[in-house]
Amino acid sequence: MEFPEVYQTSKTDNTTKKTNIYGTDYKGNEVYAGDEIYIYEEEFWLVNATTDDEKELLQFFGAVRVKAESEVKEK
Numbered sequence: 577m578e579f580p581e582v583y584q585t586s587k588t589d590n591t592t593k594k595t596n597i598y599g600t601d602y603k604g605n606e607v608y609a610g611d612e613i614y615i616y617e618e619e620f621w622l623v624n625a626t627t628d629d630e631k632e633l634l635q636f637f638g639a640v641r642v643k644a645e646s647e648v649k650e651k
Contacts, residue, residue: 598644601625609646614639 596609605622607613612623614631616639621630623641635641 596646598646607644609644611644612641613644614641616640620644 598607598609598611598613599620601607601613601622602619603621603625605625607620607622614621614623614626614634616634616637621634621639623631626634
């Protein structure tokens with residue numbers, strides 16, 4: 577007999593997501609390949625963890641909104 581917690585854990589496999597890490601954004605959030613990010617100069621921000629005010633400022637200064645690629649970016 578398998579307990580529900582064990583079944584749920586084995587059903588949700590996070591190993592794929594961990595191997596597709598793009599890097600850590602300016603605010604310390606882990607970014608994975610496929611996530612949307614803003615890139616400005618040498619830094620990047622995870623779109624889902626960015627406030628509307630931050631998005632507005634990033635866009636004002638010319639940050640580009642793109643999907644993170646599979647290659648790892650180091651700061």
